[in-house]
Amino acid sequence: MSEGQHNSLAAHASLGAGDSLWQACVDQLAQELPEQQFNTWIKPLVAQVSEDFSRVTLFVANRFKLDWVRAQYSSRISSMLEKIYGQSVQLELAITPREASAKSYSSPSSPVPSAAAEPAELQEDAGPGTFKNRLNTALTFDSLVEGTANRMARAAAMHVSGTPGQLYNPLFIYGGVGLGKTHLMHAVGNKLLSDRPAAKVLYIHAEQFVSDVVKAYQRKTFDEFKDKYHSLDLLLIDDVQFFANKDRTQEEFFNAFEALLAKKSHIVMTSDTYPKGLADIHERLISRFDSGLTVALEPPELEMRVAILINKSRSEGTEMPEEVAFFVAKNVRSNVRELEGALRKILAYSRFNQKEISIQLAREALRDLLSIQNRQIGVENIQKTVADYYKIKVADMYSKKRPASIARPRQIAMYLAKELTQKSLPEIGELFGGRDHTTVLHAVRKISAERQNVTELNQQLHVLEQTLKG
Numbered sequence: 001m002s003e004g005q006h007n008s009l010a011a012h013a014s015l016g017a018g019d020s021l022w023q024a025c026v027d028q029l030a031q032e033l034p035e036q037q038f039n040t041w042i043k044p045l046v047a048q049v050s051e052d053f054s055r056v057t058l059f060v061a062n063r064f065k066l067d068w069v070r071a072q073y074s075s076r077i078s079s080m081l082e083k084i085y086g087q088s089v090q091l092e093l094a095i096t097p098r099e100a101s102a103k104s105y106s107s108p109s110s111p112v113p114s115a116a117a118e119p120a121e122l123q124e125d126a127g128p129g130t131f132k133n134r135l136n137t138a139l140t141f142d143s144l145v146e147g148t149a150n151r152m153a154r155a156a157a158m159h160v161s162g163t164p165g166q167l168y169n170p171l172f173i174y175g176g177v178g179l180g181k182t183h184l185m186h187a188v189g190n191k192l193l194s195d196r197p198a199a200k201v202l203y204i205h206a207e208q209f210v211s212d213v214v215k216a217y218q219r220k221t222f223d224e225f226k227d228k229y230h231s232l233d234l235l236l237i238d239d240v241q242f243f244a245n246k247d248r249t250q251e252e253f254f255n256a257f258e259a260l261l262a263k264k265s266h267i268v269m270t271s272d273t274y275p276k277g278l279a280d281i282h283e284r285l286i287s288r289f290d291s292g293l294t295v296a297l298e299p300p301e302l303e304m305r306v307a308i309l310i311n312k313s314r315s316e317g318t319e320m321p322e323e324v325a326f327f328v329a330k331n332v333r334s335n336v337r338e339l340e341g342a343l344r345k346i347l348a349y350s351r352f353n354q355k356e357i358s359i360q361l362a363r364e365a366l367r368d369l370l371s372i373q374n375r376q377i378g379v380e381n382i383q384k385t386v387a388d389y390y391k392i393k394v395a396d397m398y399s400k401k402r403p404a405s406i407a408r409p410r411q412i413a414m415y416l417a418k419e420l421t422q423k424s425l426p427e428i429g430e431l432f433g434g435r436d437h438t439t440v441l442h443a444v445r446k447i448s449a450e451r452q453n454v455t456e457l458n459q460q461l462h463v464l465e466q467t468l469k470g
């Protein structure tokens, strides 16, 4: 952090800069740690930052957690805080006193831990009348952006939440990391509960199911186990690939599965692969997984990524200009979690530096992320980016079509190809569907002249250049 940033942080101590310091650290950890670890150990921490930022106290719920956080994370958190603040920060850990929560600087993204965030090994058995559904109420259909990538899965999930126990039972959702499987599952549970508050719904990660089986086995409490699982109206079970090689668990899950289907309760499952792709899971389970509806979640397409960024930033109380969302969405493609990470970085960077969100700011905030990507700009990438920006097909870059809505973006792409690559005019012409070099020259001259006079075009070119340069 530069001295200027440091001063501005100090000057805003009374406005909750302690929050910002801790928030930036949380944001960074969210990037670096696996989600489960982050949700379990970091998210629930409540931080109190001294006025001069020299000391940060983290409150944890109990002694076990305190020891764990100290052993596993404290040195990492310390060095991260120092890096962010630019000076040494003393880190302390304490067990939450009853009156502390009202006084503490509680980070906005560090709510009281939800049941779903509790680590498997710390979950207490729910006693009579204390059934926990473990749903995260923030994960709803409303907060799930729809796009081509999730349309079918979303529609099926909506259907299940409206009329459980009928069609699509079980519903099996699969896809790569961070594509919204868990979100979709919670959305089903939340929707069903909002329609039928008395329904017995349980969200559970497959690992927790395994640990429940082990516990029931050790304590000889299989009756309780069955009472719990076989009486549900809706079972949401995440990441069933974790059942691999766990024979006893698979047997108990098979029993629960049969019992639930027999009483027309619904089962929704997620996995990182389609049922037949699951390794080391008994065939009779796999065939049951596949007996309802199996749907995939695909990586989000560009428009969906833009919409997610704009929505999420709005829900954080900040408007992200569309051109910035386009810049980020173009550069962060793999999954929604990564997109959220990029957004968190941008928001933290903007808060810290008290600057409006712009492409320049996003570029600075995402410097590390962008620098590991290959920055070699090719004509193909230019054609794709320009086509995306003007919402035309990439094929139109090479086609003979002449309407202005196509010809103009094509000329812009030619201009950018000349400006941003080492290619000669004939080479560029060749890559644009075998056009003559004079056509390319005409486009380059035309766009370059117009750019001087038309502010709107200049602005669009600026966005495209920034996006391509990353």
Ligand SMILES: Nc1ncnc2c1ncn2[C@@H]1O[C@H](COP(=O)(O)OP(=O)(O)OP(=O)(O)O)[C@@H](O)[C@H]1O
Binding pocket: 035, 139, 143, 144, 145, 146, 150, 175, 176, 177, 178, 179, 180, 181, 182, 183, 184, 308, 336, 337, 340
């Ligand atoms: N379409 C979407 N709209 C809004 N947010 C989304 C969408 N898809 C995913 N997310 C968000 O992205 C993050 C990752 O999603 P989620 O945890 O559901 O992914 P996952 O597929 O279960 O990943 P993993 O396999 O790693 O557990 C979550 O914060 C989720 O809310």
